[in-house]
Amino acid sequence: MIFDPADESEYVGPPVDAEMIRRAEDVLQVRLPKSYVDLVSVQNGGVLRNRCFPTEFPTSWAPDHVCLDVIWGVGGAWGVDVVSPRLIAEWSYPEIGIVLGITPSAGHDTMMLDYAECGPLGEPSVSYVDEDRVPRRIANSFSEFLHGLVSCRTYGDDAD
Template identity: 75%
Template sequence: MFDQSEESEWVGPPVDSEMIRRAESVLQVRLPKSYVDLLSVQNGGVLHNRCFPTAFPTSWAPDHFCVDVIWGVGGENGIDVLSPGLVTEWGYPAIGVVLGLTPSAGHDTVMLDYSECGPLGEPSVAYVDEDRVPKRVADSFAAFRDGFVSCRTYGDEED
């Protein structure tokens, strides 16, 4: 899932159970197992395939959006450090946790959406555009992780 060809400031320190516990405490949610499993391979980073198809138009394109980075936990660029402030700063809906960085750097985002399952449940993933209305794009983080495609699919030159 992550681009292994470049070093990145977005890759956090190796994950252990204490880091996950601290992140969950700060965020006041249980992180999805599929997300935690991904972080055990690499603690966040730049994505290899960055485009995610949608059945609705986004501010990015008529049929997809782009995500550059999925954040890990801990460190200065962890989800537990960055997400809470961004929800306030950008006026995102209070549905959960910001997952990473899009090319717009805040005008749109992707979030773990706990609004239906509660803080201990399995969240869906929602795209939040400039209108700040969350739109479900995946029923789980695992489905989101597996749904990315090459941006070349849409005629973009870069992934």
């Protein structure tokens, strides 16, 4: 289970259907990865159970990992199609793709589906964007990212 089973937060969006996915892709002008569509079809966003992802580089968050608290779904008040374009403009994130959700820093850093190399119809990687706004690849795909999430207790954090 990717999401926290006790999550009843505002970040869980309405049930997803094919039309919602199509509308989100139209707004974002990309094809969403199948693994992302599969995830939001089960639960449309929410608080993650395991929130930390290992990195091979230091970040403003930690010397060896990053943290993502929430993955946004599609549609609704917290859908990637609603929030991501606004945050890219507001926080001056690079225009490489889609902001995935909320980090503990609440905007100073983020994680994004990165379409820079694959183009809008390809399979995006996942990049971490720190305060310097330079995208750094942390996973080759969204699926790899999901499978690489671990409990933050692994790092002695109490984030989960």
